Amino acid sequence: xxxxxxxxxxxxxxxxxxxxxxxxxxxxxxxxxxxxxxxxxxxxxxxxxxxxxxxxxxxxxxxxxxxxxxxxxxxxxxxxxxxxxxxxxxxxxxxxxxxxxxxxxxxxxxxxxxxx
Amino acid sequence: xxxxxxxxxxxxxxxxxxxxxxxxxxxxxxxxxxxxxxxxxxxxxxxxxxxxxxxxxxxxxxxxxxxxxxxxxxxxxxxxxxxxxxxxxxxxxxxxxxxxxxxxxxxxxxxxx
Numbered sequence: 001x002x003x004x005x006x007x008x009x010x011x012x013x014x015x016x017x018x019x020x021x022x023x024x025x026x027x028x029x030x031x032x033x034x035x036x037x038x039x040x041x042x043x044x045x046x047x048x049x050x051x052x053x054x055x056x057x058x059x060x061x062x063x064x065x066x067x068x069x070x071x072x073x074x075x076x077x078x079x080x081x082x083x084x085x086x087x088x089x090x091x092x093x094x095x096x097x098x099x100x101x102x103x104x105x106x107x108x109x110x111x112x113x114x115x116x
Numbered sequence: 117x118x119x120x121x122x123x124x125x126x127x128x129x130x131x132x133x134x135x136x137x138x139x140x141x142x143x144x145x146x147x148x149x150x151x152x153x154x155x156x157x158x159x160x161x162x163x164x165x166x167x168x169x170x171x172x173x174x175x176x177x178x179x180x181x182x183x184x185x186x187x188x189x190x191x192x193x194x195x196x197x198x199x200x201x202x203x204x205x206x207x208x209x210x211x212x213x214x215x216x217x218x219x220x221x222x223x224x225x226x227x228x229x
Contacts, residue, residue: 036218043219094215108156
């Protein structure tokens with residue numbers, strides 16, 4: 001079965017330090033990869049996506065993600081964390097043979113807590 | 117924020133009653149989706165629509181039906197609510213298929229007692 005794994009339920013980091021939120025996937029072919037962020041009582045917001053090309057993708061709010069095909073990973077990173085980055089982060093995958101619609105497979109989410 | 121309104125925002129209902137959740141968009145996007153969010157499961161796709169009167173099932177469609185009679189409205193109906201359907205429900209839209217980002221509403225918290 002196709003799946004997305006976010007191995008850490010929570011990541012704690014001090015403000016100003018670099019952060020990494022991990023994501024690995026088990027999807028056939030070369031899927032499209034996404035990161036979304038969710039703030040309390042809100043819907044998910046799109047951060048960035050990997051389609052093809054450079055393995056390092058830059059997105060909103062200073063976030064970037066590194067695609068590693070051999071490890072089937074797509075880790076979210078930021079060089080310097082802010083307290084306002086504290087939120088729930090979701091990795092999502094779309095198989096390339098998924099047809100015309102953008103049906104995503106989501107991970108279970110990682111809660112990022114940035115301490116002042 | 118994309119123009120997506122979900123109603124109601126909160127609802128408590130009893131087991132066995134029908135419930136309809138509404139998603140209204142002002143973006144004229146073709147694709148609309150209903151997801152449910154549960155701890156430990158992330159988001160799971162219930163149903164989606166790729167045009168007026170064109171809908172299809174997602175991975176957790178049992179017990180749910182949908183209708184889309186206008187581009188802007190996508191309704192999710194729980195035919196006979198059960199406690200296992202207690203969840204937060206999110207509507208999402210996308211301008212096109214493929215890799216265009218999903219834009220989400222703020223969710224409906226449904227409690228089935």
